[in-house]
Amino acid sequence: MTTDAKQPNPEFAKKVVExxxxxxxxxxxxxxxxxxxxxxxxxAFRTRKLVRRAQLGLKDDIMGSDDLWLCTTCFTCYERCPRGVEIVDIIMALRNMSVREGHMAPQHKKIAQLVSKSGHLVNLRDEDKAFRKKLGLRETPPTVLEKPAGLEQVKKICQITGFDKLVAGD
Ligand code: SF4
Ligand code: SF4
Structure with missing residues (x-):
């Protein structure tokens, strides 16, 4: 008799916990x-399903899936879960595991590349500078944007930790 039922993988589930x-x-x-x-x-993202798949260790259903990257880490589920499941921590653990296996959503990859290149998630545009000025702020915040030595340190950290290689590519 054949069956299409997916087989649980307790080893993978244990790795998610760890x-x-x-x-x-x-x-x-x-x-x-x-x-x-x-x-x-x-x-079509369903948080409960993702957690269940992780419990069962259904690695192939999780790694490389689009669902894994649809969470915005808003923490609403985390606050409301009656069992105190730290859902965002689970999603982060799964994402880290996924990235190490070479799967990362392209949008997340682009943002991660920005961090390793500019030290910021978001580029400062001319419009932003003008708006800051209008608010009475310095045009450029006192971050790596105006401290080249700081940016070099960020780049070095990304290089030493292997972060830049991890997020390289299209
Ligand atoms: S953190 Fe927010 S976006 Fe992510 S699964 Fe929970 S409720 Fe959804
Ligand atoms: S126990 Fe928590 S993580 Fe599990 S389905 Fe309910 S709200 Fe989601």
Whole structure:
């Protein structure tokens, strides 16, 4: 007899727990997280399902999936979970594992590349400078944007830690 049922992989589930998802097995699948998720209202992402897949260790369903990158880390589910499951920590652990296996959403990759190149997630545009001036602020904030030595340090950290290689590519 053949079956299409997916086989649980406890080893992978254990790795998720060890990677930061220590509350993973507290989840009793009530679905409060899914019902609270603003991202899930706009997409097919279902938080409860992702947590269940992690509990079962369904690695192939998680690594490389688009769902993993649809969480905005707003923490609503985290605050509402009746079991105290640290859902965002689980998602972060899964993302870290996914990136190490070469899967990262292109948009996240682009932003990560900006950090290693400019030390910031968002570039400072001329419009931003003008708006800052209008608010009575310095045109450029006192960050690596005006401290080249600081930016060199950021780049060095990215290089030493392997972060720049991890997020390289299209
Ligand atoms: S709200 Fe908490 S217990 Fe309920 S499904 Fe989500 S993670 Fe599991
Ligand atoms: S933290 Fe992520 S999964 Fe949780 S409610 Fe916000 S977007 Fe949804």
């Amino acid at each position: 990677a930061g998802g220590k509350t993973l097995n507290l989840c009793f699948q009530c679905g409060t997280c899914t019902g609270s998720c603003p991202s899930g209202r706009q997409t």
